Amino acid sequence: MSLSPVRRRVAVIGTGAIVSGGHLPALRAHADRTELVAAVDVDQGRLDAFRAAAGEHVAGFTSVSAMLDAVRPDLVLIGTPPSLHREQTVAALKAGAWVLCEKPLCLSLAEYDEIAAAEEASGAYASVVFQHRYGSGAVHARELIASGELGAPLVAHCQTTWHRDAAYYAAPWRGRWATEGGGPTMGHGIHQYDLLLHLLGEWDEVRAMAARLVHDTESEDVSTALVRFCNGALATVVNSVLSPDEVSRIRVDCADATVELTHLYGHGNDDWSYTPARHVPAERAAAWRTPAHDVPSSHTAQLGTLLDAYDAGARPPGSGQQARGTLEFAAALYKAAFTGRPVRAGEIVPGDPFYEAMHGGHPDWAPEERAEEQA
Ligand SMILES: NC(=O)c1ccc[n+]([C@@H]2O[C@H](COP(=O)([O-])OP(=O)(O)OC[C@H]3O[C@@H](n4cnc5c(N)ncnc54)[C@H](O)[C@@H]3O)[C@@H](O)[C@H]2O)c1
Numbered sequence: 001m002s003l004s005p006v007r008r009r010v011a012v013i014g015t016g017a018i019v020s021g022g023h024l025p026a027l028r029a030h031a032d033r034t035e036l037v038a039a040v041d042v043d044q045g046r047l048d049a050f051r052a053a054a055g056e057h058v059a060g061f062t063s064v065s066a067m068l069d070a071v072r073p074d075l076v077l078i079g080t081p082p083s084l085h086r087e088q089t090v091a092a093l094k095a096g097a098w099v100l101c102e103k104p105l106c107l108s109l110a111e112y113d114e115i116a117a118a119e120e121a122s123g124a125y126a127s128v129v130f131q132h133r134y135g136s137g138a139v140h141a142r143e144l145i146a147s148g149e150l151g152a153p154l155v156a157h158c159q160t161t162w163h164r165d166a167a168y169y170a171a172p173w174r175g176r177w178a179t180e181g182g183g184p185t186m187g188h189g190i191h192q193y194d195l196l197l198h199l200l201g202e203w204d205e206v207r208a209m210a211a212r213l214v215h216d217t218e219s220e221d222v223s224t225a226l227v228r229f230c231n232g233a234l235a236t237v238v239n240s241v242l243s244p245d246e247v248s249r250i251r252v253d254c255a256d257a258t259v260e261l262t263h264l265y266g267h268g269n270d271d272w273s274y275t276p277a278r279h280v281p282a283e284r285a286a287a288w289r290t291p292a293h294d295v296p297s298s299h300t301a302q303l304g305t306l307l308d309a310y311d312a313g314a315r316p317p318g319s320g321q322q323a324r325g326t327l328e329f330a331a332a333l334y335k336a337a338f339t340g341r342p343v344r345a346g347e348i349v350p351g352d353p354f355y356e357a358m359h360g361g362h363p364d365w366a367p368e369e370r371a372e373e374q375a
Contacts, residue, residue, distance in 0.1 A: 004032070008310060011038040011073040011097075013064055013088050014080035015050035018102055022131075023077045024054055026299035033307045038071045040064050064088055068095040075310070078102060081173040082181050086111040089126050093118040098316070099126040100306055103190055104330070105323060107181035109348060109355045112327050116320070127306060127319035130194045130326070134305060134317075135297030137272040140290045141252075141259050142199050149288070151255025151277075156235035158196040158250050160189035161243035166215065168241075175217030177367055182358045183219035185210065186330055189239025192248050194326045195261075196237070199252060202230040203329060205344050210337035214242055218367050219359070225333050230345075237333070256280050257288065269294040331358060338362040 010027060012019050027034050038059040041047040047060050061067035068076075068091060076092040078085060078101040086106040092099045093115070105128035106112050115126055132138060144150050162184070173179035180187055197203065208225035215221045225237040233252075251260040258275040261267055269290040276285035295301050302318065309316035332343040335354040339362075354360035359367070 006311060007033055007035045008074040008307065009037045009071070010034050010075045010077060011040065011067055011071055012036070012050075012077045012079065013040045013067075013092075014078060014084075014102075015039050015041040015043075015046045016079060019077065019079035020050060020053065022129075022299040023079060023303075024050075026303040027077075029300040030303055030307060034075070034303075037073060038067050040067045064091055068092065068097070073097050075100065075306075081179055082107060082186075083173065083179040086115060089115050090118040093122040093124050093126060096122060096124055098124045098306070098310060100129060100303065100316075101126060102129050103194075104128070104181050104186050104327065106327070107177075107186075108357050109324070109327060109331055110350070112324055116324070119319075125309075125316050125319050127316045128323045128326075129299065129302060130191060130198075130318055130323075131299050131302045132191050132195045132267065132297040133198050134295070134301035135267050135269075136293060136295040137261065137267055137269045137290045138195060138198070138297060139295075140269075141261070141272060144288060145199055145252065145254065145259070150252075150257040150259060150274075153200055153229070153231060153233040153252050153254050155253040156196060156200060156233055156251065158189075158192050158235060158237045160184065160192045160248055161238060161240045162188055162246050162248075163244055164188075164215075164241040169215050169217055175215060175219055175221075177218050177357060177359050177365075180219065182330065182334065183210075183212075183217060183221050183223070184239040184241045185220060185223045185333055186358060188241060189223070189237065190326065190330060192250060193237050193239075193329060196235065196250055197326055197329060199250070200229050200231065200233055200235070202325070203345055204228045204230045205342050206329070206332045206336045207342045208333045208336035210334065218365070220337075220365075223333060223337060225336065257285065266297045268296045331355070334358045335360055338365055 040061045076097045089099050169175045205228040210220035210223040222240045227235040249262050256277050260273050263271045274288040306316045331348050331354050336343040348354050359365040
């Protein structure tokens with residue numbers, strides 16, 4: 001006789017676009033392992049609309065601390081604007097809950113290390129949503145690259161060329177360092193280069209440029225970077241919200257094959273292609289195709305891995321050093337762009353201005369300096 005799975009009591013904080021469109025469907029897909037018991041939003045109208053969709057049995061709150069005290073959830077899903085993530089993640093950890101928080105988990109490495117300290121004190125874990133790692137195509141590509149089956153990774157391209165208009169930036173938290181943490185480097189391209197880092201492993205050095213070309217934002221609206229990985233591979237990274245022909249793409253040329261992912265906001269098995277080098281026999285290349293069972297990249301796929309980790313009492317994927325590495329890459333890209341110097345992995349430590357904020361206090365980019373300049 002098989003045991004029925006443990007159902008984790010879940011609360012969501014923020015009931016906007018991503019919680020309604022990403023987390024709620026994920027909870028429904030894992031209804032045998034989760035029970036949504038509470039929702040928090042400071043906007044009563046959004047909260048009411050969410051509860052009407054999720055079920056009136058879901059308790060509604062306008063305060064995070066009141067919800068944590070009353071409900072004591074096992075797991076908290078956070079989908080509020082980025083500037084609230086650190087405080088809400090730490091509060092949930094202190095209440096003993098595990099956390100799955102939207103990207104970016106927080107605004108700086110300093111904030112990340114505060115979350116890490118709260119994790120250690122509580123024994124619970126906080127992980128960050130990077131749903132593109134968890135689709136079957138990405139899992140398979142990572143295994144093929146890590147096993148050496150495709151030969152040594154040599155050259156990679158990582159492209160987030162999206163388009164956002166002025167109406168998008170009318171939301172007051174967007175495009176500002178204090179509330180969004182940065183521009184497309186922190187908010188949009190982070191999905192794609194998180195997956196690149198997941199596929200290629202540790203990076204060693206970043207050189208970069210950033211510019212504000214179109215939007216009236218504090219942060220950049222485009223950035224580009226050159227990256228050297230520890231395995232010797234070289235990569236280019238583009239993060240743009242200025243590109244009318246929108247695409248998300250990762251391409252890795254290995255010694256025996258090119259692996260390429262082309263999609264926009266999510267991938268399935270058919271979005272991955274493998275092109276063998278001329279010297280590779282056809283029967284070897286035929287075995288590379290992603291196996292038929294298609295798990296699209298999604299909040300559902302990531303939530304499943306988190307619940308598995310919860311059941312096992314193990315650190316969930318997308319947390320700890322793994323998630324810190326992606327935020328460190330963002331900080332390094334900004335530091336390289338704003339100082340015009342190459343940045344090495346591990347060099348941004350407490351005392352470095354780019355440890356405290358992604359703009360690093362740089363006079364051309366820091367909000368205080370800009371305000372003075374414009375006065
Ligand atoms: N993983 C992805 O693919 C993906 C996609 C879009 C957005 N996101 C991320 O999700 C987060 C939210 O983005 P969104 O587009 O859903 O924004 P949104 O504005 O639609 O929703 C945010 C919600 O948070 C609520 N809120 C604000 N302050 C609050 C507080 N103090 N307590 C409780 N609720 C509060 C707002 O009222 C709103 O309902 C951002 O971090 C964003 O980067 C991730």
